[in-house]
Amino acid sequence: MTPRGPAAGGHRTGGTSARHRTRWATGGAALVLGLSGVLAGCSGNDTPSDTASKAESAVGSIASEASEAVESATAEAQRRLDDIQGGIDVKADVKTGPPVTGSDGRVRTEVTARNTDDSTRSFAVQVDFRDASGQTVDTVIVTVDHVQAGHAATATARSTHDLSGEVRTEVARAVRY
Secondary structure (H helix, E strand, O other): OOOOOOOOOOEEEOOEEEOOOOOOOOOHHHHHHHHHHHHHHOOOOOOHHHHHHHHHHHHHHHHHHHHHHHHHHHHHHHHHHHOOOOOEEOHHHEEEOOOEEOOOOOEEEEEEEEOOOOOOEEEEEEEEEEOOOOOEEEEEEEEEEEEOOOOEEEEEEEOOOOOOOOOEEEEEEEEEO
């Protein structure tokens, strides 16, 4: 059965094929554009309190835009998972490994999907990246294709933008098809 949901790319792990592609930018561009707007808006005639007030307002606006972008990406991920024909919720069969921040600032985590079905299946997994306070700061979907019955396969979920500070990962949703 072919899903209408996430597309696949690929790599091999432990002899079992696992493919993945991550999607959905969640506000990195909004942050860059917002900060450049703040800096451009600071003229030589502003007092320090004016500049601080503008910066505080811009940071609040940027945080709001980033939050809206994450909400939008999460909603899109949910829609894509809902579009998978014949999918079964199998969140308990999927786990993430410890998050690792690469030299590029992107956070990666290994996603392991265990196929408890009696035939080869594929998985679409929504991975949420959360900050220390538990707020979702990014979300991606990774696919793990053609996992043999009774076996597990892995794929790598990668954040769509640089994340700083403590980052945790969790499986928000997993669909086997």
